[in-house]
Amino acid sequence: HLQLQESGPGLVKPSETLSLTCTVSGDSINSDTYFWGWIRQPPGKGLEWIGVIYYSGSTYYNPSLKSRVTLSVDTSKNHFSLKVLSVTVADTAVYYCARVLRKDSSDLLYYFDHWGQGTLVTVSS
Amino acid sequence: QTVVTQEPSFSVSPGGTVTLTCGLSSGSVSTSNYPSWYQQTPGQSPRTLIYRTNIRSSGVPDRFSGSILGNKAALTITGAQADDESDYYCVLYWGGGLWVFGGGTKLTVL
Numbered sequence: 045h046l047q048l049q050e051s052g053p054g055l056v057k058p059s060e061t062l063s064l065t066c067t068v069s070g071d072s073i074n075s076d077t078y079f080w081g082w083i084r085q086p087p088g089k090g091l092e093w094i095g096v097i098y099y100s101g102s103t104y105y106n107p108s109l110k111s112r113v114t115l116s117v118d119t120s121k122n123h124f125s126l127k128v129l130s131v132t133v134a135d136t137a138v139y140y141c142a143r144v145l146r147k148d149s150s151d152l153l154y155y156f157d158h159w160g161q162g163t164l165v166t167v168s169s
Numbered sequence: 170q171t172v173v174t175q176e177p178s179f180s181v182s183p184g185g186t187v188t189l190t191c192g193l194s195s196g197s198v199s200t201s202n203y204p205s206w207y208q209q210t211p212g213q214s215p216r217t218l219i220y221r222t223n224i225r226s227s228g229v230p231d232r233f234s235g236s237i238l239g240n241k242a243a244l245t246i247t248g249a250q251a252d253d254e255s256d257y258y259c260v261l262y263w264g265g266g267l268w269v270f271g272g273g274t275k276l277t278v279l
Binding site: 081092093096151155160 | 170203220262265267
């Protein structure tokens with residue numbers, strides 16, 4: 045049974061770095077079948093794709109966030125991480141990690157098939 | 170920058186049929202965008218409904234269906250129920266490892 049669990053500080057000061065980790069249980073990150081991604085949702089607003097990382101470490105980012113976001117993966121700990129630099133109040137959101145199913149045995153799929161429960165990060169002094 | 174467009178809100182009567190759409194500010198949605206749809210109720214994580222345009226995720230009732238209608242992806246709910254009242258998001262794969270989320274549709278069942 046796959047589970048994804050976000051962890052990290054719930055409060056970050058403006059101009060500092062937001063850091064979150066997503067721990068995966070029930071499956072291995074070390075697979076070419078999946079990407080591992082981050083999505084966020086500001087209070088009362090819609091979902092925004094942040095980026096994804098492949099088990100090899102290849103990363104793909106939302107162009108609007110690319111300059112401030114870094115994803116990393118640690119296959120030995122079966123987790124992946126998000127850093128957002130120089131945060132402002134606009135970065136206040138629920139942050140979700142998710143698994144992206146890239147393919148099955150015959151087809152490309154490219155969809156978010158499992159989500160974490162989400163963690164609220166508030167940017168405030 | 171291309172924007173994925175969804176109706177901000179929609180209303181349907183219990184037992185009725187509603188089609189939510191997912192378009193592009195410039196161009197057409199196709200199966201090559203691997204459209205997927207997600208349902209989210211307040212305080213919950215999104216739940217996957219449809220992927221690869223029209224494949225229902227495990228456990229999703231068959232009253233939910235996906236398609237391409239004209240130049241948009243579409244999610245149709247046939248026989249809407251009260252607990253279908255949720256926010257619905259479409260997601261498009263843009264290629265090159267990039268995804269774009271629509272702004273979401275708030276569906277009211279009344």
